[in-house]
Amino acid sequence: xxxxxxxxxxxxxxxxxxxxxxxxxxxxxxxxxxxxxxxxxxxxxxxxxxxxxxxxxxxxxxxxxxxxxxxxxxxxxxxxxxxxxxxxxxxxxxxxxxxxxxxxxxxxxxxxxxxxxxxxxxxxxxxxxxxxxxxxxxxxxxxxxxxxxxxxxxxxxxxxxxxxxxxxxxxxxxxxxxxxxxxxxxxxxxxxxxxxxxxxxxxxxxxxxxxxxxxxxxxxxxxxxxxxxxxxxxxxxxxxxxxxxxxxxxxxxxxxxxxxxxxxxxxx
Amino acid sequence: xxxxxxxxxxxxxxxxxxxxxxxxxxxxxxxxxxxxxxxxxxxxxxxxxxxxxxxxxxxxxxxxxxxxxxxxxxxxxxxxxxxxxxxxxxxxxxxxxxxxxxxxxxxxxxxxxxxxxxxxxxxxxxxxxxxxxxxxxxxxxxxxxxxxxxxxxxxxxxxxxxxxxxxxxxxxxxxxxxxxxxxxxxxxxxxxxxxxxxxxxxxxxxxxxxxxxxxxxxxxxxxxxxxxxxxxxxxxxxxxxxxxxxxxxxxxxxxxxxxxxxxxxxxxxxxxxxxxxxxxxxxxxxxxxxxxxxxxxxxxxxxxxxxxxxxxxxxxxxxxxxxxxxxxxxxxxxxxxxxxxxxxxxxxxxxxxxxxxxxxxxxxxxxxxxxxxxxxxxxxxxxxxxxxxxxxxxxxxxxxxxxxxxxxxxxxxxxxxxxxxxxxxxxxxxxxxxxxxxxxxxxxxxxxxxxxxxxxxxxx
Numbered sequence: 001x002x003x004x005x006x007x008x009x010x011x012x013x014x015x016x017x018x019x020x021x022x023x024x025x026x027x028x029x030x031x032x033x034x035x036x037x038x039x040x041x042x043x044x045x046x047x048x049x050x051x052x053x054x055x056x057x058x059x060x061x062x063x064x065x066x067x068x069x070x071x072x073x074x075x076x077x078x079x080x081x082x083x084x085x086x087x088x089x090x091x092x093x094x095x096x097x098x099x100x101x102x103x104x105x106x107x108x109x110x111x112x113x114x115x116x117x118x119x120x121x122x123x124x125x126x127x128x129x130x131x132x133x134x135x136x137x138x139x140x141x142x143x144x145x146x147x148x149x150x151x152x153x154x155x156x157x158x159x160x161x162x163x164x165x166x167x168x169x170x171x172x173x174x175x176x177x178x179x180x181x182x183x184x185x186x187x188x189x190x191x192x193x194x195x196x197x198x199x200x201x202x203x204x205x206x207x208x209x210x211x212x213x214x215x216x217x218x219x220x221x222x223x224x225x226x227x228x229x230x231x232x233x234x235x236x237x238x239x240x241x242x243x244x245x246x247x248x249x250x251x252x253x254x255x256x257x258x259x260x261x262x263x264x265x266x267x268x
Numbered sequence: 269x270x271x272x273x274x275x276x277x278x279x280x281x282x283x284x285x286x287x288x289x290x291x292x293x294x295x296x297x298x299x300x301x302x303x304x305x306x307x308x309x310x311x312x313x314x315x316x317x318x319x320x321x322x323x324x325x326x327x328x329x330x331x332x333x334x335x336x337x338x339x340x341x342x343x344x345x346x347x348x349x350x351x352x353x354x355x356x357x358x359x360x361x362x363x364x365x366x367x368x369x370x371x372x373x374x375x376x377x378x379x380x381x382x383x384x385x386x387x388x389x390x391x392x393x394x395x396x397x398x399x400x401x402x403x404x405x406x407x408x409x410x411x412x413x414x415x416x417x418x419x420x421x422x423x424x425x426x427x428x429x430x431x432x433x434x435x436x437x438x439x440x441x442x443x444x445x446x447x448x449x450x451x452x453x454x455x456x457x458x459x460x461x462x463x464x465x466x467x468x469x470x471x472x473x474x475x476x477x478x479x480x481x482x483x484x485x486x487x488x489x490x491x492x493x494x495x496x497x498x499x500x501x502x503x504x505x506x507x508x509x510x511x512x513x514x515x516x517x518x519x520x521x522x523x524x525x526x527x528x529x530x531x532x533x534x535x536x537x538x539x540x541x542x543x544x545x546x547x548x549x550x551x552x553x554x555x556x557x558x559x560x561x562x563x564x565x566x567x568x569x570x571x572x573x574x575x576x577x578x579x580x581x582x583x584x585x586x587x588x589x590x591x592x593x594x595x596x597x598x599x600x601x602x603x604x605x606x607x608x609x610x611x612x613x614x615x616x617x618x619x620x621x622x623x624x625x626x627x628x629x630x631x632x633x634x635x636x637x638x639x640x641x642x643x644x645x646x647x648x649x650x651x652x653x654x655x656x657x658x659x660x661x662x663x664x665x666x667x668x669x670x671x672x673x674x675x676x677x678x679x680x681x682x683x684x685x686x687x688x689x690x691x692x693x694x695x696x697x698x699x700x701x702x703x704x705x706x707x708x709x710x711x712x713x714x715x716x717x718x719x720x721x722x723x724x725x726x727x728x
Contacts, residue, residue: 162570175446238538241562
């Protein structure tokens, strides 16, 4: 079985899971929850198989680069894995209704343009795998942070409007969402720091240019700055709540642009 | 003969938002004055006022046309605020009785089944009774309403299933703050509702309760009662910086917690979320405070929205309770509308008194020579003779009442020597101060524990 078939089968399973999680959000039934979880797990295994096959192929061929679909596939895989772990502890199916559509959205561009490759040069050195893995891990964390921040904003909106509804019934407390969001941002910030650090190192080694401000570096830097500000203000003046949620979402969008920049190669 | 009629004019959370209700709330300090001016209205014989944060209702008995009395009461209420007329509802006769029964049984409350309203109506009734504003039909109606409330509570699940506004507040606090374990609650105002909310929050695991009140003495008292800590009013700003949940129920006419105060406190508290439960009417917390990030303000109307779903869940039980109320209201009115009722009652009371007196005299003559069974037999014999003798006359009197045969009724009053027509026919038309003695009030009103000069309680 080749990686492409696994990839598409995984995408289908994720879409099925998203459908059932969303249906569960509208009208909760144990059956919908069970199917949604099972489909997500199957999607995760298929997705993992696709990623594994490609990794093996890369290792066997002695080097090479992630194509767009493979990179996004890895992001989706990490995202699904992170949520499945989170779900084991917290068992909040509502989160699934937010995470699974995001996973599908991550994979759709790959489905549309599977052949796109990274614009980076071929001589980035031995730190490349670390750079790539850490950056994708960071993106996955920010993606999860985006979902949690969105949940925070939706619940906050219901509470502020004094009309507790679906979110009020199904989501954990604002405090819990805020804490989880910050933890994700903090961890994401650390990974982003390593990503940018290793990225800068490659450029210096490659062409003697300290930093080339192409789109991915530019967006990544702004995202890093946003995360740094969140961490700084949280530690100093206790920033939390809505502004942290909005900053997290902005951080994820910026990282998304940075990630897209790898494949477009356009300048800022 | 003029028939007295019960009239009700008022507004509640069903018809008026808190912003309207707070404008015409009748404060505890001005109830006597209000009762005085209501009784001075044309056609009003008896009256009492129920004023809680969820309703302001004037009940009255009139010997005049109910619509005229209703108009007079409307005029009186509108003199407090001209804009409220469109929010007022008016009921006469059976509908008014039914409404009072529903209110007391907590079927009209914001949170159906919440028990506070019964105490509040009892309190309002006691105040009116003390002021001499009730005594005849209205007094009987109130006492019947209290009994019906008890019946509803015992025979249905409405009270047991009810979630209180305080419970809804605890649910919200949990959703905003996560666990309430170890959290600090600040009570601003030391009224009854504060105490109730504090107890709920303590039950939910709150770690510490601070009480701030204009009267330090009352703050100390409440703090002792619930195991909290009392502080001076001047320290309110500092307390805001420490608290996680703030329960407000002061009597202040203007907000005591401004947006600026909360903004300043937010910096000190490093943006930790803060939840205000504003139970006061007029409101204690500036509504704009809710616009601040991480700060949530819920007033009594907001809590109503939150508990709406729970209310739906209790609809089945409430329907049964409504059945009881309908039946009781109909029975009450049928009994009171019959002009014969007081004569029959008086006749029966006299007959029983004669029987009792004669039995005691007879038994005293026998001394201890009779066994308890024999004593019981003598007692039963005397009662049976009285009942048999009175059966026919009372049946005839009832029939006369049903066909409005005033002549026969007056004849019965004269024949049996029932003293004074007004007293005997008090149900038909009883001046408030000259009413016949009633059965003892079945439940004394709760003592006023609030520091408010207006109602701080809730029937929601």
